[in-house]
Amino acid sequence: MSTFTRHHSKGTLLIKGGTMMDPLTGLSMKGGSVFIEDGVIRSVSGPGARPVFSEGYRVYDATGKWVMPAFIDPHVHLREPGFTHKEDFESGTKAALAGGYTTVFAMPNTNPPPDRPERIMQIMDLTREKAYCRVEIVATATLGREGKEPVPLDEFRDLGIKAVSDDGDSISHLDTWRRVLQGCADTGIILTDHPELTTLTRRAPVNDDIAAKFGLPGAPCSGEAGAVAIGSILARETGGRYHAQHVSCELTVKVLEKAMESGLVTAEVTPHHLALTQEILHDKGALAKCSPPLRTGTDRSKVLDAFVRGVIAAIATDHAPHTVDEKSRGLSDAPFGIMGLELAFTSLLRLVRAGELPLSRLIEGMSLAPARLFGLEGRGALAPGYVGDVVIFDPSMEWDVEPPFVSKSSNTPYLGERMTGRVVATIMDGSVVYELS
Ligand SMILES: [Zn+2]
Numbered sequence: 001m002s003t004f005t006r007h008h009s010k011g012t013l014l015i016k017g018g019t020m021m022d023p024l025t026g027l028s029m030k031g032g033s034v035f036i037e038d039g040v041i042r043s044v045s046g047p048g049a050r051p052v053f054s055e056g057y058r059v060y061d062a063t064g065k066w067v068m069p070a071f072i073d074p075h076v077h078l079r080e081p082g083f084t085h086k087e088d089f090e091s092g093t094k095a096a097l098a099g100g101y102t103t104v105f106a107m108p109n110t111n112p113p114p115d116r117p118e119r120i121m122q123i124m125d126l127t128r129e130k131a132y133c134r135v136e137i138v139a140t141a142t143l144g145r146e147g148k149e150p151v152p153l154d155e156f157r158d159l160g161i162k163a164v165s166d167d168g169d170s171i172s173h174l175d176t177w178r179r180v181l182q183g184c185a186d187t188g189i190i191l192t193d194h195p196e197l198t199t200l201t202r203r204a205p206v207n208d209d210i211a212a213k214f215g216l217p218g219a220p221c222s223g224e225a226g227a228v229a230i231g232s233i234l235a236r237e238t239g240g241r242y243h244a245q246h247v248s249c250e251l252t253v254k255v256l257e258k259a260m261e262s263g264l265v266t267a268e269v270t271p272h273h274l275a276l277t278q279e280i281l282h283d284k285g286a287l288a289k290c291s292p293p294l295r296t297g298t299d300r301s302k303v304l305d306a307f308v309r310g311v312i313a314a315i316a317t318d319h320a321p322h323t324v325d326e327k328s329r330g331l332s333d334a335p336f337g338i339m340g341l342e343l344a345f346t347s348l349l350r351l352v353r354a355g356e357l358p359l360s361r362l363i364e365g366m367s368l369a370p371a372r373l374f375g376l377e378g379r380g381a382l383a384p385g386y387v388g389d390v391v392i393f394d395p396s397m398e399w400d401v402e403p404p405f406v407s408k409s410s411n412t413p414y415l416g417e418r419m420t421g422r423v424v425a426t427i428m429d430g431s432v433v434y435e436l437s
Pocket residue numbers: 167168169194245246291292318
């Protein structure tokens with residue numbers, strides 16, 4: 001059984017003996033130590049260095065393990081309020097800790113959605129009562145998530161909101177989309193957009209390229225790339241920050257390469273779009289159904305290449321828990337989505353071992369890159385002055401992807417597979433808040 005600690009104080013902790021890896025300094029050092037004092041990293045020292053600090057702190061022996069900045073996920077669905085049979089703030093944030101995350105951005109397609117200040121404050125209260133890790137509430141971009149009327153972004157900013165989204169949908173009315181980005185320019189809030197022109201995709205369950213084989217309608221890449229193009233144009237015109245969620249197509253990468261010149265456009269990619277292709281639908285069925293759908297091998301390799309080059313900055317799980325019953329309704333009728341928090345890093349290590357993805361870039365894309373994208377000062381690095389949020393990972397531990405998971409859900413196409421490497425502890429503010437035992 002694993003141990004989770006919800007109420008923690010700012011701890012003082014010496015982590016020693018592991019391989020320390022830091023995306024900020026490029027450090028990769030075996031046998032060093034990290035000293036966290038009162039929740040803040042004070043020093044990262046080489047092997048043999050004896051930190052001269054106060055007595056009485058806990059020592060965590062990380063020999064044989066990797067020591068990295070804890071992960072930050074800019075895109076998860078915690079399903080509360082409204083859909084707590086799928087997930088809630090407690091189960092979802094515990095799943096985050098089990099995957100090495102200490103910060104998650106919770107998407108607003110809940111019931112009710114956080115689309116006005118009172119509701120945002122209620123949901124913030126819920127996270128204070130129930131969450132085990134840091135939760136950034138992503139508010140809706142439009143009232144009721146209906147795509148028609150922009151939310152009061154200046155009031156949202158005063159509540160500490162960093163990003164808005166109508167995730168699940170792009171903003172259907174273009175004039176509204178433009179007004180939202182205008183508000184983003186005025187407030188510094190980021191529009192994190194689910195790029196999908198549904199007039200093109202018709203919310204089809206699979207990629208256009210493979211649809212005929214299943215006798216189903218298909219979603220073309222133009223639906224995604226077109227939305228990113230529109231978002232980018234509106235960003236340039238208004239000065240608002242536009243972030244494209246879960247990029248899946250080569251065509252979208254081409255749009256991004258041009259659009260990012262403005263300095264206003266950024267993007268993320270999911271672990272499943274980096275690692276998997278549409279062909280697995282034959283075996284995995286609805287467990288591999290997600291939005292946008294898994295694409296062709298060419299799309300996958302171009303998207304992976306774009307991530308390695310930094311055209312796509314960060315990795316976001318789009319953790320989308322559903323019940324077993326919901327996911328057993330077949331490819332056509334099951335809901336979109338894959339659970340991601342507990343499997344993200346370990347599943348992507350397969351790409352590292354295959355020589356497709358540098359380990360340093362993987363770590364950066366899951367820590368420092370999302371911190372920088374969303375303005376999380378002092379987070380995402382294993383360096384002095386940064387917050388003492390650390391993940392301890394055992395790269396050789398073998399385990400089977402089988403329920404029960406920490407999440408309430410089990411909808412992953414990796415179900416039944418063997419993984420090598422697992423998070424064994426997660427540290428927040430210098431306190432061990434998760435330990436695998
Ligand atoms: Zn989405």
